[in-house]
Amino acid sequence: MIYDETCGIQFPRIREYFLAQSGVTELSETEYVYLGASISLQPLPPKQLGSVHIARTRVVISGDSGADDIHRRFFMRFLSAGG
Secondary structure: OEEEEEEOOOHHHHHHHHHHOOOEEEOOOOEEEEOOEEEEEEEEEEEEEOOEEEEEEEEEEEOOOOHHHHHHHHHHHHHHHOO
């Protein structure tokens, strides 16, 4: 399973979320593993809509074991933040 999404959430906030999750291991500032799933974060330049700047982070979750679970947890945590 592969989830590849660009979220309107700041990179530090997403990173903090994954670091707080039980079972998630940090490999680097942008790479994590959860069970058999790999998690990759990529900070992107903000999107500008007029005078408003919207944070963007690319989140890629892939793997057979654990990908669905960690993606569901991530989605539920940030559901109200938009994507």
